[in-house]
Amino acid sequence: MDAAQRRLSSALENIPAGQYKALRLHLGLDEKTNAAPTSQYPADHPLNPNLNGLHWSWQGGYIFLALEGAFRAKNGSPAGFSYHLARSPNRTALTFEGDFDLTADATVDFAFDVPALLNAQTPLSFTQDGLSTPSHKGDPIVAALKANLKDAFTLKGVTSSLPEISRTSTVKPIAMPAKHTPYRFTMSGYFSIPPLPRDNPLIQEHIALGQKLFHDTALSRDGTLSCASCHLTANSFTDPRRFSIGVKGRIGTRHGMPLFNLAWKTSFFWDGRAPSLREQALKPIQDDLERDETLENVVAKLEKTAKADFALAFDSEAITPERIGLALECFLLTLTSFDSKFDRSMQGKEQLTDEEKRGFELFMTEYEPRMGQKGANCFHCHGGPFFSDHLFHNNGLSPIETDTGRERVTQDERDLYKFSTPSLRNIALTAPYMHDGRFETLEEVIEHYDHNLRRGPTLDPNLAEHPPTGIRLSSEDKKALVAFLKTLTDEKYLAK
16 A cells, blocks of 8 residues: 555455454564565565565565655754564554455455554654654664554445456557567566566567667657667666757756666656656657657658568558557667676675675665664665665755756645656766756765755655754765665676
């Protein structure tokens, strides 16, 4: 369940029909399930980390409950809190007694009371008890959360109906050619199964066309620019310039994002305005700061040069904007990255240096002085095998007033100055950094997170919980972080 994403329903299958005297809900997983490999779960399974965003990744196990938010301190300044309940010993059973008729499909409706979680049997105070908890043994905040859970959940009722979310639908591929060659999608054993589009299967014919279109300058008004012009392979398919240069020398307003491991994302661009890769791929063609062309003109140009290519990839030689997007989507989905020094060290094939190990430790450690724990706290937004949560955050940059980020798309003031979290894989190759490319080096990035955050109402809670003076890492720790980040480089890009 995820309140922020409005994912509030889940289906349970194969429950024996009958009359029941109680329903029991476990918040958390048993030890065996909690430690099981996550790569076994389909893309839409609740335990797929790419769906739930609650896996400790390299440390193993899930977060059972994450409550993050903002509040105003007594002096009126905004502050953040981050409470996590994890680890199998903290699994909590909630039992609801009654007479339940489950002889047919039914919906069980629960209410979750956030104030009760914080104020029921054991009241919690952010300022007095602490702003965060990494769910360590003996932490009084963890004990309070467990004690309050029974009052936070309420059974509202059981009705005889089947939630729409549980009904599966058949998706037919779009305009598939009679003869085609399936593409073998490969990925790391640490990666979760991606939500690949079922209506656009990965076949060699689609991918070959998409790759050709990616490098085709006919997709720009003056025939000088292709997708590849601003997404260079040697830079992990990103642009080494702060802003990309469009037709007639027009300068963009955001830094070009890297194009790898996109199969696990569900929204695209820094502000998430495209819900699919096929839609994302067509927008730069039409953007007057980029290739400044119409889709009608692109189709007309391709009809002179690419009919045979489209006939191989689809069920006819017809060229349409939809088919251009589908082909580009297939090609982009094949761009993956999972073979870095860090990956090989996790497989026991290579060893990190002591400095790199220290950087990894800092990266994965929460800053929590209350528990005597001082880390860099990077993993909240950049955790997991993708080194990104694929969500949107205000990361404390001094804003450019004309670019409100995600808020421009949602028109929701809670999204003000939030931008997509980029992957840190290949980060040493993708400078400059941030959505506007304001930082040229990794050292500058670390200085920003260390003590230069700009506070505001939408600052991410995991940053807002830090003291106003910052976390103040030592110079040695900062160097160790940079050393670790450089281990995330996939050498296949270095060879280009």
